[in-house]
Amino acid sequence: MLSKSQARAFFLGGTFLFSAAFLILTVDTLRQNPTRTKEQNMSAAARAGKLIWEKNNCMGCHTLLGEGAYYAPDLTKIVQQKGAEYLKVFLTDPQAMYPGQRRMVKYNFTDQEKEQVIAFLEWVGNIDTNNWPPKPNIEPPATGNTVALALPAEKPxxxxxxxxxxxxxxxxxxxxxxxxxxxxxxxxxxxxxxxxxxxxxxxxxxxxxxxxxxxxxxxxxxxxxxxxx
Amino acid sequence: MRFKSQKIAFWFFAVCMLLLILQVTYGFIMGFARIGMDGLHDFIPFNAARATHTNLLVVWLLTGFMGAAYYIIPEEADRELHMPQLAWVQLISWVVVGVIAIVGFHFNWWEGRKFLEIPRPLDYLVVVNVLLFLYLIGMTIWNAKKHSTTQLVLFFGLFCAALLYLPGMIYFDNQTLDSYFRWWVVHLWVEGVWELIMGAILAFLLIKLTGVDREVVEKWLYVIVGLTFLSGILGTGHHYYWIGTPKYWLMVGGIFSALEPLAFLGMALWAINMYRKKGKDHPNKLALYWTLGCAIMSFVGAGFLGFAHTWPQVNKWTHGTLITAMHGHMAFWGAYGMLVFAVIAYALPQLTGRKLFNNLSGYLAFWSANIGMVGMTGALAVAGITQVYLERKLGLDFLAAQKETEVHFIGMMLAALLFTFGVILFIYDFIRHGKPNDEAIVAATSAE
CATH class of the missing domain: 1.10.760.10 (Cytochrome c-like domain)
Incomplete structure (x- = not known):
């Protein structure tokens, strides 16, 4: 039967072993980080944008890389999805862009601040996230409006x-x-x-x-x- | 209670109850916002309510742990607390820092990092405060006549918790690294060193309540905290799947976090077995309810529900959805909320000398709080699954998917009412105990 000193050895030994393994993996993670996060593309604007992101606790409603508060959309790929111009208009008056819906605080950012936040989010969007978020994999039911229509070449x-x-x-x-x-x-x-x-x-x-x-x-x-x- | 200085624990517990009520209030503010009733938006936007809700949680749990330590350590060390006046200084400064932080959140003053929203200047005050706490507890142990495993594990847990607060104070301009080290605090707290604190407090309560031999209880305590670190340290990897960290974390995090329920299962089996081997019937049945309840609910909430979405193939879809909130509620309640309730249920009659256990309101508090929490978790689970399918699997717009979850938040708030009723009954009993007094001090032989 297990004695108390064996139990203690199990605790101390395990703690030491797994802490050491964790530290080794941390060193390797730090080593790979600049490549995986494309750190060379992080502009001064992106760095400033991160401070704005934190100063206003954007994570208190949104998620970024899936981390945050689930009250507002995940913004990991937002610049890639919606484009910088849309986001600038949106940030000017968020409620006006989603009338009657869940509200976002109007932050009165200057044009420069908007660009910085967008630069930060754009940089985040290019991090290698092991393909997260995944693409939807269930087809919505057909709406009957699927006839291919000729598209005009030039979109404004x-x-x-x-x-x-x-x-x-x-x-x-x-x-x-x-x-x-x-x-x-x-x-x-x-x-x-x-x-x-x-x-x-x-x-x-x-x-x-x-x-x-x-x-x-x-x-x-x-x-x-x-x-x- | 055996020592005068243990009385300070009462005031920590009282603060605890106050903060909990405030936390629940902010929970309701968020619940109403989610069903479209966001009338407070201009004064308390969701991010302020959310930061307040989660920070109050952390603070009231830590306040409870501190109170528990101030109660347990003198008893285990068999001596008065080192410099008990300073414990008052620690309590008051702790509350002051907490109040400033919470008020600050309402004026957009914060660090904006989930769970670590307290602004940097206040972080330093927290560090000083916790150093004072550790000094008082540490000196009490240092000068002790005996060094029980329980007190050493408790101190080691509290010490590591303080140490692990520091990585959260380093600034990284790289979001991935920011997140990487933020989890050193958050994950290694709740799925690491806090479990040491939990194990030690449960060990103390089991020794007192079941009368099982200390050597047996403490032997298994080592095994359980051993299992915690075996799984929990590398289990941090389940936060490193999708944040830009290397791919091997998918495997490391998957395997080790899947083992995490073992520690909680061990905790539950340990508590139940110690109860079955009991050498005596302690009159405080309510404390036993909360103690065993904590061991079981922590396995369900933290162990099982965590396991449900920890595997990368599942987590890919559920990451960043209400599924996390579902797991979070029952995990924190089962493992740590109920733990603090258990300590309070045991310590209050000892501190005040009023044996108000085993009355109807006490049992009603236990059952309504727990059934309420199960209901809240169920509602969040359905909301979370709805969100995952509509938004992630079908690609519906975020707000359109959220609209479909509203009905479940009505259900959640109804369950939360039941939960709140239980909490209020518990506090009602707390108040009925009155203040701690020296007449409650008893000699070592009859204290247990």
Whole structure:
């Protein structure tokens, strides 16, 4: 039967052995870290962005590399998914971009601070995370709207910067709003123009935000959307 | 109670109860926010509520551990506490630092790193405070007539906990390294050295409550803390799957963290077996309920539910979702919340001389708090699985998936009401005990 001194030896020996193994693995992790995290790409802006990230406890709602509070989306690949331009608009007034939804504090960042936060998130997005987050692997049920439509070659710049963050077209884009395939068949240019100008006035309670667009940019988008037939 | 200086433990426990009530309040604020009732958003945004909720948890548990140490160490060392006046200084400064930190969170003053939100300048004060605590406990042991295994393991656990706070204070501009060393604090605390504290406190309670020979209890204590470190140290690897650390962590973390439930299983079997071998019937049945309950619930919450999503193939999908919150709630409650409750249930009658155990409110507190916590965990589990399927597997937008979890948070808050009812009953009993007094001091022979 096990004696007390044997039990003590088991505890002390095990502790020593596994602590040593842990330290060795730590040394190797530190050695591999610059390559795996692509540290050479970490700009001064990204470093400053991390401080802004921490100063405002962004992790208190969001997750980054899956670590945080599960109240707001994971931001590991956010720059790669939504693009810097969209994020700049979003950060200017988060609630305006998701009207009537879960709220985010409006932080009144300067343009430089926005760029720094985005630079930080962009750097994080390029860390080798062993392929996390995984791609969704269950196909949603078919919606019946899967007829391949001819896509116009030229997408306006604002379309790729803003619209795509939430809408799909030809299978690529976000999943917040409805897909835009064939939107020109459903709505004419006049309606689309009114819609983009001020969505809530056309449809009260919509989650579509009023985007900061100049008249030219809006007209360009309307022409593009109306052509999606 | 055998020594005057043990009375300080009472005040640590009282602070504990106060902080717990505050923690629960902030939990409700978050629960309401999750079902769309975020009226407090402009004053207490979610990140402030969340930081307050988790930091209060850590602080009330640590306050409980400190109270337990101030109660247990003099008794085990068979002497008065070293410089008991300084223990008051330690308690008051501890509370002051805690209050400043919590208030600071509401004014956007924090470090913004999960669980380690306390701002850096306050970190230094925490270090000074804990050094004072360790000095008082350490000197008491140093001058002791006997050195029991229980007190040495308790001191070693507390000492390592203090030491492991330091890696969390190093600044890294590389997010991966920041996270890597943040887990040295968080993981090596709760799945490492805190289990030593837990084992030592359980050993003390089992010796007192079951009358089983100290040598037997303490022998198995070594085995259990041995199992803890065997699995828990390399088990840190389950936090290193997806944060940019090398691929071998998938295997190392997977294997060793899968072994972590063994330590908790050992803890549960140990407590139950010591109870079955009991040499006497201690009149304080409630303390026994909390002690055995802690050993069992920690296995379910920390061991089993942790195991459920620790394997990389599962964790790939559940990492960063409400599944973690599900595991977290029952793990902290079962392993550490109930442990502090067990110490309090045992120590209060001893400190105050009022034997209020075995009354209805005490049992009602035990069952409603535990059933409430099981309900909360269940609701979070369903919410978590919903989130994993909709957001991760089907690729639904984050907010759209969250909308589908709202109903489960209504369920969670109903269960939380039951939990809170139990906690309030426990505090009601706490208050009924009155203050500690010297008349409660008894000679060594009849103290147990």
């Amino acid at each position: 710049e604002k379309y790729t910067q803003l619209c795509m963050a939430c809408h799909k077209l030809g299978g690529t884009g976000g999943v917040v709003g409805p897909a835009l395939d064939g939107v020109g068949k459903k709505y004419d240019a006049e309606y689309l123009d009114r819609w983009l100008k001020d969505p809530p006035s056309v449809k009260a309670g919509t989650t579509m935000p009023k985007l900061p667009l100049t008249d030219n940019e809006r007209q360009e988008l309307v022409r593009f959307l109306a052509s999606l037939k």
